[in-house]
Amino acid sequence: MNKFVFLISCSLGALIFFSGCNGIGMQPEAKKPEVVQKVIVQKASKKDIEKIIKDEKLAFYNNIPDKEFSVYGEGIAPMNTVSPAQAVALAKRAAVADAYRQLGEKLYGVQVNSKETIKDASLRDSRIETRVNGLIKNATITETSYKDGLYTVRMVLKMSGKRWKEIFSY
Template identity: 60%
Template sequence: MPVFPKENPSSPQITTHFDNSNQSVAPSAGENGMIANTPILTPTNVIELSAVGMGVAPESTISPSQALALAKRAAIVDGYRQLGEKMYGIRVNATDTVKDMILQNSVIKTKVNALIRNAEITETIYKDGLCQVSMELKLDGRIWYNVFNRARG
């Protein structure tokens, strides 16, 4: 059974796996605003995404079962959010207020709006009030290619 990784801010918690080594990749950064080695979904390929969602049990639960259920639900929602960010991207709005060359206020808001179907929970670990849920999602180009192109156009 895997254990939680040690906290290291430089190690990412999200991994992406591809099941087709012959698929297209996006151009290098700067061309069309795409990042190098980003997979492009075509009508004929399948992209597999994975995410690890984390959820913490609230302190004010009436039983250990309720704590587990709430932490697991939070972890699943976090996993869906991460998958949505990978599928559609994330919208970031930021506002900074500067007075006399000193930052007075900084507000950053993020928003993910995604349709996710058939995501699979592959592993659930609950330890010390923290729930970690591993999720996978396969995007079949025959189904999702038109959905993504309509969303962009």
């Protein structure tokens, strides 16, 4: 038993001797300064961005080509008019309206609605409705012609590349 107690006391002594106190970890740690990152959220308006692009003279801002749209509108002279002059005037009015409609379709697209009625496994009624909504400014009529009761106009809409980008880049 003495050998056993002696062996335990020697191992405890060796353990205390080798684990010793070297002073590391005994001193309080010096606090490291915390790194605080400041995040600044800033909203930029469209005018600010345009000004930055102009000031930096970025190539893509100045190289937007001008856009030109051309359509042909057609109008038919009605048969029941007071005079031939009235028939020509109404045909021209219809041709101009048709040209504006075509420009609207090119610029803004067309909304299409349809409805079909089926009875006894056969088609009874089919209706298709198209609609165009848009604002067209500064379109010019470049050519007109009237032949055999058909009035034709050529309408052109010119738009700067910058204006095109502002309106239609979505």
